[in-house]
Amino acid sequence: MQLELKSVSLVYDPDVQNPKKAVDDISLTLRKGEFAGLIGHTGSGKSTLVQIMNGLLKPTEGTVLLDGQDVHEKGFPLRNLRRQVGLVFQYPEYQLFEETVLKDVCFGPKNLGLPKEEQEERAKKALSRVGLDARYYDASPFELSGGEKRRAAIAGVLAMEPDILILDEPTAGLDPQGRNDLLAEIRKLNEEEGTGIVLVSHSMEDVAAYASRLLVMNHARLVYDDTPRHVFEHYKELEAMGLSAPQVVYVMHALEARGLDVRTDVLTIEEAKREILRALGRK
Amino acid sequence: MRYTTLGQYYDADSVIHRLDPRVKLVFTIVYIVSLYLGNSPFCYIFAGLFLAVVIRLSKVPVRYMLRGLKAVIFLLLFTAFFNIFLSQGDVVFQWGFITITRQGIETAVRMAVRLVLLIMGSSLMTLTTTPNDLTDGLEKGLGFLKVFHVPVHEIGMMMSIALRFIPILVEEAGRIMMAQKARGADFDSGGLIKKAKAMIPLLIPLFVAAFRRANDLAQAMEARCYHGGNGRTKLHPLKYRRLDFIAYGVLLLYLALMIVLKIVTKS
Ligand SMILES: Nc1ncnc2c1ncn2[C@@H]1O[C@H](COP(=O)(O)OP(=O)(O)O)[C@@H](O)[C@H]1O
Ligand SMILES: [Mg+2]
Numbered sequence: 402m403q404l405e406l407k408s409v410s411l412v413y414d415p416d417v418q419n420p421k422k423a424v425d426d427i428s429l430t431l432r433k434g435e436f437a438g439l440i441g442h443t444g445s446g447k448s449t450l451v452q453i454m455n456g457l458l459k460p461t462e463g464t465v466l467l468d469g470q471d472v473h474e475k476g477f478p479l480r481n482l483r484r485q486v487g488l489v490f491q492y493p494e495y496q497l498f499e500e501t502v503l504k505d506v507c508f509g510p511k512n513l514g515l516p517k518e519e520q521e522e523r524a525k526k527a528l529s530r531v532g533l534d535a536r537y538y539d540a541s542p543f544e545l546s547g548g549e550k551r552r553a554a555i556a557g558v559l560a561m562e563p564d565i566l567i568l569d570e571p572t573a574g575l576d577p578q579g580r581n582d583l584l585a586e587i588r589k590l591n592e593e594e595g596t597g598i599v600l601v602s603h604s605m606e607d608v609a610a611y612a613s614r615l616l617v618m619n620h621a622r623l624v625y626d627d628t629p630r631h632v633f634e635h636y637k638e639l640e641a642m643g644l645s646a647p648q649v650v651y652v653m654h655a656l657e658a659r660g661l662d663v664r665t666d667v668l669t670i671e672e673a674k675r676e677i678l679r680a681l682g683r684k
Numbered sequence: 685m686r687y688t689t690l691g692q693y694y695d696a697d698s699v700i701h702r703l704d705p706r707v708k709l710v711f712t713i714v715y716i717v718s719l720y721l722g723n724s725p726f727c728y729i730f731a732g733l734f735l736a737v738v739i740r741l742s743k744v745p746v747r748y749m750l751r752g753l754k755a756v757i758f759l760l761l762f763t764a765f766f767n768i769f770l771s772q773g774d775v776v777f778q779w780g781f782i783t784i785t786r787q788g789i790e791t792a793v794r795m796a797v798r799l800v801l802l803i804m805g806s807s808l809m810t811l812t813t814t815p816n817d818l819t820d821g822l823e824k825g826l827g828f829l830k831v832f833h834v835p836v837h838e839i840g841m842m843m844s845i846a847l848r849f850i851p852i853l854v855e856e857a858g859r860i861m862m863a864q865k866a867r868g869a870d871f872d873s874g875g876l877i878k879k880a881k882a883m884i885p886l887l888i889p890l891f892v893a894a895f896r897r898a899n900d901l902a903q904a905m906e907a908r909c910y911h912g913g914n915g916r917t918k919l920h921p922l923k924y925r926r927l928d929f930i931a932y933g934v935l936l937l938y939l940a941l942m943i944v945l946k947i948v949t950k951s
Contacts, residue, residue: 457862480868488866495856496863498888508885512868543892557867 402468402564404431404486409453409463423449424460425621431599433564436591438608438629439601441618442643447601448491450618451567454599455486484513487563491570493554497542502533502553505542509561520560527559531586548579555583559590565597566590572607584611609633609647609668617644630666649673656680692752692851694811700742701812704928705821711935712809718942719798719805724949727942728797734938735805744811752807753800760796767792815844823913824922837913845901853894860889 411424424446431437431454441447452458453465456472456479465472472482490496499505506524515523528537531552537545542553555571568587572580584600588611591598599616602608608615608629615632617625619642625632633639636646636654653665653673663680667673700708719731739749771788778784810818822840829836861871864885871882 452862455866457865480870483866483868490859490863490866493863495889495893496860496867496885498885498892508864508869509867512870561868 402433402485404454404565405466405469406430406453407464407466409460409465411449411453411458412461413449415461422621424453426463427623428463429616429623429626431565431597433597434591434595435614436588436598436612437600437614437616438612439599439616439618440603440605440608440644442603445618445642446621447603447618448569451488451569451599451601454567455488456482457488480512484561485564487558487561487566489555489558489566489568489571491573493557493571494547494550496557497550497554500541501539502528502542502545503538505553506556506560509557513561523560523562524556527556528553530559530590531556532582548575551575551579552583563596565599567599567601569601570603571600572602572604580607587611603644605639605645606647617642629668633668634666692810692847693814694744694748696743696812698741698743698812699927700738700808702927703812703931704922704924705813705817706825706922707924707928707931708809708813709821709825711931712806714935714939715805716802718939719801721942722946722949723794724946726949727945728794728801730942730945731801732797735801735808739804739808742808742812744808749804749807749811752811753803756799756803760799763799764792764796767795810847815848818847819844820918820922835913837916841913849894849897852897853890856893857886857890860893861886 406427406429408426408428409424410422410426412420412422414420427450439447439451449458453460456465459473467482467485470477472479497505499508503521503524506527507520510520510523525535525538528534533549533552533556537549537553542550545553551571555568558566566587571587572583575583584607587598587600590596598612600608600612612629615625615627615629616623617632617639624638624642625635633646633650636650639646647668649667649670649672650665653663653667653676656663656677657665661677661680663676667676715731715735719728722728722731739746768784768788769782771785771791773785773787775783776786776789813821819840822843823837826834826836826840865871869882869885871879871886874882
C-alpha cells in the first residue's frame with residue numbers, strides 16, 4: 402500500500418484578514434516498510450500534516466491518495482484509511498477512557514467491527530509490544546504512571562494493526578530511559594512487521610539514529626525530503642530554521658575545516674570514531 | 685469548533701476597551717434592565733441603535749459578534765417556538781390543533797429581539813474586558829456587599845477563571861475528538877442512543893482533563909501564596925478617569941431617553 406499527498410495545503414481559519422497556511426503545497430509519498438522522520442520547529446505544521454495523512458483534516462487544496470484513490474471523494478470509507486494509516490496523537494495518554502487497560506486498547510479493534518476474541522487477541526499483542534504484560538490488563542488506565550499511560554495509549558492505535566504508523570512527538574515528556582525504550586520498540590515494529598513509520602519530532606538526535614528518510618518542515622513547507630546523511634549536509638540551513646544536525650556532524654565539519662581529511666556525512670558517534678581513526682591512520 | 689466567541693476577550697484598542705470595568709458592568713446591567721423597561725418597537729429600535737453605536741466604537745468586528753450568537757440560536761428558536769404556538773389571543777392562522785395568534789407572534793418577535801440585544805450587549809462587556817479587569821471590576825464594584833459577608837473577591841475570581849477555561853476546554857474537546865476518531869470512533873452516524881453512547885470516549889477524558897487543569901491551577905495559585913482577597917493589594921488599582929464619567933453621563937442620557945420613549949409610546 403502507499404499513501405500519496407499531492408500538493409496539499411491547509412488553512413485553518415479562512416475568515417481572518419490574512420489567512421495563514423498551516424501546511425503549504427506539500428507533496429510526498431509514504432510506503433509500507435519505510436522509517437521516516439518528520440522534523441520541524443514548533444508551529445511549522447507537523448501535527449497538521451500528519452492529521453491530513455490519515456484523513457482527520459481535509460486539505461483546503463490538493464488531494465490525498467490511498468493506493469491511487471482519492472480519500473476525500475464521496476463514498477470513500479475514511480475508516481479504511483484510518484485503519485491502514487494509524488495516528489498516535491501528541492500526549493495520547495489523554496485519550497484513555499475505559500475502565501481497564503485491556504478494554505481501552507480494544508476500542509480501536511472494536512470500531513473496526515472485529516469479533517470479541519480477535520479484539521482481545523490484538524489488544525494483548527499490542528500491549529506486549531509496548532512492554533505492558535498481563536498484570537496491566539485489568540488495571541484502570543488512570544492509575545498507571547505517566548510512561549505506562551503513554552504506552553497503553555500507543556497500544557490502542559497499534560491494536561488496529563496499521564500498515565503505516567504515525568507518531569506525533571511520542572517521546573515528549575518522557576525520561577531518557579523511557580524515550581530510548583519507546584524508540585527501540587518502534588524500530589522493532591518496523592523491522593519485524595514491516596510497519597511503515599513516520600516519527601514526528603523536533604529533536605534531530607532522536608530521529609537521526611532511527612530514520613532512513615528525513616522530512617524537514619519549515620514555515621508550513623516541506624523543505625527537505627532525503628536521507629539523513631544528505632539532509633545533514635545542510636546543517637547551516639537547518640540552523641537557520643531553528644533546528645540542528647547531530648553533534649557529530651559539527652565535530653566532523655570542524656575537523657575538516659582544520660585540514661583533517663574526513664567524511665562529514667556521519668550520523669552516529671560510533672561511525673565518527675571509525676572515520677576519524679581511519680583519517681588519522683592514513684596521515 | 686475551535687471558536688466560541690461568546691464570553692471571550694477580543695483584543696483591540698478602542699474607547700470601550702479603555703473604559704473602567706466598573707463602568708462597563710454598570711452599563712451592562714442598566715442596558716439589560718432598559719430592555720425590559722420599554723415594550724414598544726420604538727424602544728427596541730432605540731436600544732438596538734444604541735448598541736450598534738457602542739459596537740462600532742468597540743472595534744469588535746460585527747461578524748465576530750454574530751459568530752457568538754450562533755451558540756444560542758437553539759435557545760432563540762426554542763423560546764420563539766413556544767411563544768408562537770402557546771399564546772392566547774386573536775387567531776390569525778388555524779390548522780388542526782395548531783393555532784397561531786397575533787399576540788403570539790408579537791411576543792415571539794419581542795422576546796427574540798430582546799434576547800439578541802441582551803446577549804450581544806452582555807457579550808460586548810466580556811469581549812472588551814480582559815478577565816483580569818473583569819474580576820477587578822466585579823470585586824470593586826460589588827465591594828459594598830462585603831459588609832454582608834458576601835465573598836466578593838472569590839466570586840469574581842471564580843467567574844474570571846470559568847471564562848478563561850471555556851476556550852481551553854473547547855480546544856481540548858476538539859483534540860480528544862480527533863484522537864478518538866483516529867481510533868475509528870464515529871461521532872456522527874447512528875440514532876440518538878448510539879450517538880449519546882459515542883460521546884463517552886469524548887466526555888470521560890474531557891472531565892479528567894478539566895479536573896487535571898483545575899488541580900494544576902489550584903497548585904500554581906497556592907505556590908504563589910494566593911489565599912483569597914484579604915489583605916491583597918493591586919498593582920494597577922482601578923481609578924475613574926474623565927472618559928468614565930463621560931460614559932456614565934451617556935448612560936444616564938440613554939436611560940432618560942428610554943423612559944421618555946416608553947411614556948410617549950405608551951398610548
Ligand atoms: N486547530 C487549530 N486552529 C487554528 N490554527 C491551528 C490549529 N492547530 C494548529 N494551528 C496553527 O497551525 C500552525 C501549525 O501548527 P501545528 O501543525 O500544530 O505545528 P507543529 O505540530 O509543527 O508544532 C500553527 O501556526 C498553529 O498555531
Ligand atoms: Mg505538534
